[in-house]
Amino acid sequence: MPEFKFTVTKEIGSLNEEARGWHKEFNMISWNDAEPKYDIRTWSGTEHKRMGKGISLTREELTTLRELIDKALSEEESE
Numbered sequence: 387m388p389e390f391k392f393t394v395t396k397e398i399g400s401l402n403e404e405a406r407g408w409h410k411e412f413n414m415i416s417w418n419d420a421e422p423k424y425d426i427r428t429w430s431g432t433e434h435k436r437m438g439k440g441i442s443l444t445r446e447e448l449t450t451l452r453e454l455i456d457k458a459l460s461e462e463e464s465e
Contacts, residue, residue, distance in 0.1 A: 392417050
């Protein structure tokens with residue numbers, strides 16, 4: 387398995403409380419020295435050493451996701 391490196395360039399916030407030592411965060415992360423992307427991922431502890439599965443998004447993808455979330459919440463409120 388090829389090695390990869392990452393750098394958390396900006397900690398934006400936590401999405402939930404720790405569950406068995408793991409919590410979900412929303413951050414900016416640079417993968418392999420590339421341009422940072424928005425990232426939603428589970429982490430063990432606060433040191434960002436052990437990670438779980440997650441998703442990385444460009445600004446354009448994040449904007450589209452926001453529009454889809456707004457639409458879904460709006461439809462839910464009108465039900």
